[in-house]
Amino acid sequence: DAGITQSPRHKVTETGTPVTLRCHQTENHRYMYWYRQDPGHGLRLIHYSYGVKDTDKGEVSDGYSVSRSKTEDFLLTLESATSSQTSVYFCAISDGAGGNIQYFGAGTRLSVL
Protein backbone atom coordinates (compact mmCIF):
# COMPACT_ATOMS: atom_id res chain seq x y z
CA ASP A 1 0.00 0.00 0.00
CA ALA A 2 2.73 2.43 -1.06
CA GLY A 3 4.02 3.15 2.45
CA ILE A 4 0.68 4.22 3.87
CA THR A 5 -0.58 3.05 7.23
CA GLN A 6 -4.06 3.76 8.50
CA SER A 7 -4.99 3.31 12.14
CA PRO A 8 -7.10 1.94 13.55
CA ARG A 9 -8.24 -0.53 10.88
CA HIS A 10 -11.56 -1.09 12.60
CA LYS A 11 -13.44 0.98 15.14
CA VAL A 12 -16.84 0.82 16.74
CA THR A 13 -18.02 3.88 18.61
CA GLU A 14 -21.17 5.47 19.93
CA THR A 15 -23.07 8.44 18.61
CA GLY A 16 -21.79 11.71 20.01
CA THR A 17 -18.27 10.56 20.81
CA PRO A 18 -15.18 12.07 19.18
CA VAL A 19 -13.16 9.88 16.85
CA THR A 20 -9.75 10.43 15.29
CA LEU A 21 -8.39 8.40 12.41
CA ARG A 22 -4.74 8.52 11.54
CA CYS A 23 -2.94 8.24 8.23
CA HIS A 24 0.82 7.84 8.26
CA GLN A 25 3.04 7.83 5.16
CA THR A 26 6.69 7.03 4.65
CA GLU A 27 6.92 8.37 1.08
CA ASN A 28 7.39 12.07 1.92
CA HIS A 29 4.60 12.96 -0.50
CA ARG A 30 3.22 16.47 -0.42
CA TYR A 31 -0.46 15.68 -0.88
CA MET A 32 -2.66 13.63 1.43
CA TYR A 33 -6.36 12.93 1.15
CA TRP A 34 -9.22 11.50 3.16
CA TYR A 35 -12.09 9.76 1.38
CA ARG A 36 -15.13 7.91 2.54
CA GLN A 37 -16.54 4.93 0.66
CA ASP A 38 -20.23 4.11 0.71
CA PRO A 39 -22.13 1.63 -1.48
CA GLY A 40 -23.20 3.17 -4.76
CA HIS A 41 -21.21 6.34 -4.20
CA GLY A 42 -17.70 5.19 -4.94
CA LEU A 43 -15.21 7.26 -2.98
CA ARG A 44 -15.95 10.84 -2.02
CA LEU A 45 -13.34 13.33 -0.94
CA ILE A 46 -13.69 14.67 2.61
CA HIS A 47 -10.59 16.86 3.02
CA TYR A 48 -7.15 17.04 1.55
CA SER A 49 -3.81 18.57 2.43
CA TYR A 50 -1.26 20.13 0.11
CA GLY A 51 1.40 20.65 2.74
CA VAL A 52 2.05 20.92 6.46
CA LYS A 53 -0.76 22.96 8.00
CA ASP A 54 -2.32 23.46 4.54
CA THR A 55 -5.68 21.80 4.14
CA ASP A 56 -8.86 22.29 2.15
CA LYS A 57 -12.37 20.91 2.02
CA GLY A 58 -13.60 18.27 -0.33
CA GLU A 59 -17.04 17.25 -1.46
CA VAL A 60 -18.37 15.91 1.87
CA SER A 61 -16.52 17.84 4.58
CA ASP A 62 -19.41 18.65 6.95
CA GLY A 63 -18.89 17.04 10.35
CA TYR A 64 -15.19 16.39 9.75
CA SER A 65 -12.00 18.26 10.52
CA VAL A 66 -8.39 17.48 9.67
CA SER A 67 -4.94 18.40 10.79
CA ARG A 68 -1.48 17.97 9.39
CA SER A 69 1.32 19.02 11.70
CA LYS A 70 3.97 16.83 10.04
CA THR A 71 4.49 15.77 6.45
CA GLU A 72 3.96 12.13 7.32
CA ASP A 73 0.74 12.37 9.35
CA PHE A 74 -2.77 13.41 8.36
CA LEU A 75 -5.49 13.14 10.99
CA LEU A 76 -9.22 13.00 10.38
CA THR A 77 -11.46 13.92 13.32
CA LEU A 78 -15.15 13.40 13.76
CA GLU A 79 -15.92 15.83 16.57
CA SER A 80 -19.22 14.18 17.46
CA ALA A 81 -19.80 11.01 15.51
CA THR A 82 -23.19 10.32 13.95
CA SER A 83 -24.62 7.15 12.46
CA SER A 84 -24.41 8.71 8.99
CA GLN A 85 -20.63 8.68 9.37
CA THR A 86 -20.56 4.91 9.49
CA SER A 87 -18.38 4.17 6.49
CA VAL A 88 -15.04 2.93 5.26
CA TYR A 89 -12.44 5.68 5.29
CA PHE A 90 -9.46 5.71 2.97
CA CYS A 91 -6.36 7.80 3.05
CA ALA A 92 -4.46 8.52 -0.15
CA ILE A 93 -1.16 10.20 -0.94
CA SER A 94 0.31 11.82 -4.02
CA ASP A 95 3.49 13.62 -4.95
CA GLY A 96 1.48 15.88 -7.27
CA ALA A 97 3.58 15.10 -10.31
CA GLY A 98 2.53 13.53 -13.60
CA GLY A 99 -1.21 13.75 -13.28
CA ASN A 100 -1.28 13.53 -9.50
CA ILE A 101 -1.60 9.76 -9.24
CA GLN A 102 -2.99 8.87 -5.85
CA TYR A 103 -2.02 5.79 -3.85
CA PHE A 104 -4.39 4.42 -1.26
CA GLY A 105 -4.13 2.93 2.18
CA ALA A 106 -5.97 -0.20 3.26
CA GLY A 107 -8.85 1.67 4.86
CA THR A 108 -10.50 2.07 8.26
CA ARG A 109 -13.93 0.59 8.84
CA LEU A 110 -15.85 2.81 11.26
CA SER A 111 -19.19 1.89 12.77
CA VAL A 112 -21.13 4.50 14.74
CA LEU A 113 -23.87 2.94 16.84
Next chain:
Amino acid sequence: AQSVTQPDIHITVSEGASLELRCNYSYGATPYLFWYVQSPGQGLQLLLKYFSGDTLVQGIKGFEAEFKRSQSSFNLRKPSVHWSDAAEYFCAVLNNAGNMLTFGGGTRLMVKP
Protein backbone atom coordinates in the same frame (compact mmCIF):
# COMPACT_ATOMS: atom_id res chain seq x y z
CA ALA B 1 -18.16 20.17 -12.01
CA GLN B 2 -16.92 16.89 -13.32
CA SER B 3 -18.78 13.62 -12.84
CA VAL B 4 -18.27 9.95 -13.58
CA THR B 5 -20.93 7.34 -14.27
CA GLN B 6 -20.44 3.61 -14.20
CA PRO B 7 -23.74 2.27 -15.53
CA ASP B 8 -23.24 -1.32 -14.42
CA ILE B 9 -23.35 -1.92 -10.68
CA HIS B 10 -22.76 -5.67 -10.99
CA ILE B 11 -21.35 -7.76 -13.82
CA THR B 12 -20.87 -11.52 -13.90
CA VAL B 13 -18.68 -13.18 -16.49
CA SER B 14 -17.38 -16.70 -16.95
CA GLU B 15 -13.71 -17.36 -16.44
CA GLY B 16 -11.92 -17.06 -19.77
CA ALA B 17 -14.56 -14.77 -21.27
CA SER B 18 -13.84 -11.21 -22.34
CA LEU B 19 -14.76 -8.26 -20.18
CA GLU B 20 -15.75 -4.65 -20.77
CA LEU B 21 -16.61 -2.28 -17.94
CA ARG B 22 -18.20 0.98 -18.92
CA CYS B 23 -17.25 4.45 -17.73
CA ASN B 24 -18.74 7.75 -18.88
CA TYR B 25 -17.43 11.08 -17.69
CA SER B 26 -18.53 14.67 -17.80
CA TYR B 27 -15.69 17.15 -18.02
CA GLY B 28 -15.09 20.37 -19.89
CA ALA B 29 -11.50 19.94 -20.97
CA THR B 30 -9.22 17.06 -21.83
CA PRO B 31 -9.64 14.75 -18.87
CA TYR B 32 -7.11 12.84 -16.83
CA LEU B 33 -8.78 9.46 -16.36
CA PHE B 34 -8.02 6.52 -14.12
CA TRP B 35 -9.18 3.00 -13.41
CA TYR B 36 -8.66 1.54 -9.96
CA VAL B 37 -9.39 -1.96 -8.65
CA GLN B 38 -10.36 -2.86 -5.10
CA SER B 39 -10.16 -6.43 -3.86
CA PRO B 40 -12.30 -7.32 -0.85
CA GLY B 41 -11.04 -5.68 2.33
CA GLN B 42 -8.26 -3.88 0.49
CA GLY B 43 -7.45 -0.39 -0.62
CA LEU B 44 -7.55 0.79 -4.21
CA GLN B 45 -4.85 -0.17 -6.66
CA LEU B 46 -4.19 1.79 -9.84
CA LEU B 47 -4.80 -0.29 -12.97
CA LEU B 48 -4.10 2.34 -15.62
CA LYS B 49 -4.36 6.00 -16.49
CA TYR B 50 -4.93 8.23 -19.48
CA PHE B 51 -3.46 11.72 -19.68
CA SER B 52 -2.93 12.36 -23.39
CA GLY B 53 -1.62 10.77 -26.56
CA ASP B 54 -2.54 7.26 -27.62
CA THR B 55 -6.18 6.70 -26.76
CA LEU B 56 -5.63 3.01 -26.04
CA VAL B 57 -3.74 2.59 -22.80
CA GLN B 58 -2.33 -0.55 -21.31
CA GLY B 59 -2.33 -1.29 -17.62
CA ILE B 60 -1.37 -3.95 -15.17
CA LYS B 61 -2.85 -7.45 -14.96
CA GLY B 62 -3.63 -7.52 -18.70
CA PHE B 63 -6.17 -4.69 -18.63
CA GLU B 64 -6.51 -1.97 -21.21
CA ALA B 65 -8.82 1.01 -21.64
CA GLU B 66 -9.81 3.16 -24.58
CA PHE B 67 -10.50 6.87 -24.36
CA LYS B 68 -13.22 8.02 -26.75
CA ARG B 69 -13.74 11.75 -26.61
CA SER B 70 -16.77 11.68 -28.91
CA GLN B 71 -18.56 9.32 -26.53
CA SER B 72 -17.12 10.75 -23.28
CA SER B 73 -16.15 7.23 -22.40
CA PHE B 74 -13.18 5.40 -20.95
CA ASN B 75 -14.14 1.73 -20.96
CA LEU B 76 -11.98 -0.93 -19.36
CA ARG B 77 -11.38 -4.22 -21.18
CA LYS B 78 -9.69 -7.54 -20.70
CA PRO B 79 -9.66 -10.29 -23.33
CA SER B 80 -9.77 -13.23 -20.92
CA VAL B 81 -10.90 -12.91 -17.32
CA HIS B 82 -9.33 -14.90 -14.50
CA TRP B 83 -11.04 -15.82 -11.24
CA SER B 84 -8.61 -13.51 -9.42
CA ASP B 85 -10.08 -10.53 -11.30
CA ALA B 86 -13.20 -10.68 -9.14
CA ALA B 87 -13.20 -7.30 -7.41
CA GLU B 88 -14.76 -3.87 -7.54
CA TYR B 89 -13.60 -1.48 -10.24
CA PHE B 90 -13.69 2.29 -10.08
CA CYS B 91 -13.31 4.86 -12.82
CA ALA B 92 -12.17 8.35 -11.81
CA VAL B 93 -11.46 11.74 -13.35
CA LEU B 94 -9.08 14.41 -12.07
CA ASN B 95 -10.34 17.97 -11.76
CA ASN B 96 -8.90 21.02 -13.54
CA ALA B 97 -6.79 22.09 -10.59
CA GLY B 98 -5.30 18.62 -10.40
CA ASN B 99 -6.08 18.20 -6.72
CA MET B 100 -9.34 16.25 -6.61
CA LEU B 101 -10.42 12.88 -8.00
CA THR B 102 -14.08 12.27 -8.71
CA PHE B 103 -15.02 8.59 -8.67
CA GLY B 104 -17.81 6.66 -10.28
CA GLY B 105 -20.01 4.47 -8.11
CA GLY B 106 -18.06 1.35 -8.97
CA THR B 107 -18.77 -1.92 -10.79
CA ARG B 108 -18.56 -5.18 -8.89
CA LEU B 109 -17.22 -8.00 -11.05
CA MET B 110 -18.01 -11.60 -10.27
CA VAL B 111 -16.30 -14.44 -12.14
CA LYS B 112 -18.04 -17.78 -12.66
CA PRO B 113 -15.89 -20.90 -12.85
